[in-house]
Amino acid sequence: MSKKRAEWNVRLIRSNYTDQKDVFYPKAIIARTLTLDDLIARATDGGGCGLNPETLRAAAQVLLNEAEDCLLEGSAVSTLIGTLTPTVTGIWNPDRTDPEARRQNIATVRYTPGARLKAVLADPLFHEVSGTGLRLSVSDVEDTASHTHNERLTPGRTFTLRGHMLLMNGDLPQRGVYLIDAATGDERLHIRPEELVVCTRKRIIALAPPDLPQGEYLIRVVSQCTTNPTPMKQAAEYTTQTPLKVLGVVERNREIRVIRA
Numbered sequence: 354m355s356k357k358r359a360e361w362n363v364r365l366i367r368s369n370y371t372d373q374k375d376v377f378y379p380k381a382i383i384a385r386t387l388t389l390d391d392l393i394a395r396a397t398d399g400g401g402c403g404l405n406p407e408t409l410r411a412a413a414q415v416l417l418n419e420a421e422d423c424l425l426e427g428s429a430v431s432t433l434i435g436t437l438t439p440t441v442t443g444i445w446n447p448d449r450t451d452p453e454a455r456r457q458n459i460a461t462v463r464y465t466p467g468a469r470l471k472a473v474l475a476d477p478l479f480h481e482v483s484g485t486g487l488r489l490s491v492s493d494v495e496d497t498a499s500h501t502h503n504e505r506l507t508p509g510r511t512f513t514l515r516g517h518m519l520l521m522n523g524d525l526p527q528r529g530v531y532l533i534d535a536a537t538g539d540e541r542l543h544i545r546p547e548e549l550v551v552c553t554r555k556r557i558i559a560l561a562p563p564d565l566p567q568g569e570y571l572i573r574v575v576s577q578c579t580t581n582p583t584p585m586k587q588a589a590e591y592t593t594q595t596p597l598k599v600l601g602v603v604e605r606n607r608e609i610r611v612i613r614a
Contacts, residue, residue, distance in 0.1 A: 359477040364492050364517075379479060382492045385595060386501035389413060424462060435467045489576050489589045491516040494597060505598040506532075506570060509563035511550060514572065516591070520554045521546035523577030523584030530559050531573040535596040541570065554578060561599075569596035 363379040370376075387395075393409050396402045402409065420430045420437070429438040440463045446454035466474070482492075493515040498507035506512055514530070521528050530549065532542040544559050551558035557574070573592040577584035 357473040359474050361477065361479055362482045363479045364482060364490070379481070380492075382482065383502040385504040386499075387504075388501075389417075431467070433467055434470045436465045438463045438465065489516070489518040489574065489578065489591045491519075491572060491574055491591055491593050494572055494593060494595075496597075503593075503595045503597070505600065506561045506565065508561055508565040508599065511558050511560050514557040514559070514574065515555060516574075518554060518576055518578040518580075518589070519552065519557050519574060520578040521549065521552050521576060522582075523588070525575075525577055525588050527575050527588055528577060529575060530557060531575070532561075532565070533571040533573050533592065535569040535571050540573075541566075565599055567599050569598055571596060 362382040362384070364382055365377040366380050368374070368376040368378065389410070393406050393413065397404065397406045397409060404412075423430050424437060424439055427439050429436055431437075440461050442459045442461060443457040446457060448454050491514050493513075494503050494506075495501070495513045495515070496505050496507055496510070497512060498510040499505055528546050530544040531540055532544075533539070534541050542562065542565070546552060549557055549559050571593050573590055575588050575590045577586075577588050579585050
């Protein structure tokens, strides 16, 4: 068995400090966000786990509920991949009858990687996938409804694209954001620049139509943006490689019940 090793894609971010104008910092590209159901499917696929998905899901829910209760009681929870520790933010005001004083303190949880996770992260392998960040690219697609990255789209809700050279300056009619059928490569939707909620060089927020059919989609961005104010004469395009799932109504409702269980 080969040794476990972190192997991540990164994009480079140019330093904003004037004395570091040629310095770049790597930022990990989140491949996707896995839900509890995703982890269960990975563990039980092929029968190697020895448990069926329903049994494993029930056991996982029991453990997660217990961990949540322990944190609410003020106890830390330590696992093989790390420790969750209750923490309080803000400056303490002894007048606890004052609502403003109480709002200064927030209950949160600090995560500290465990020894096992630190060991497998000790010798990482990074792949630069977007050069120096000066070309049109999309590094992350976040779905507002599910708070997942590079995994899904929710009909009727917004999604955020993060990357480089996303600004829709220029006047070519092909500019915009496209939803592409991942199976056939057919264009299913063209969201034009004037229909975008937010559009900057590094971020686009767009609305997925409420009647978006169930399936898997890729995102294509077509832009004339350059490193200077003058747009390119010919538009550039970038298509994401990870299919984004659009679930049916029944599947979305089932997922909500599982998350809230």
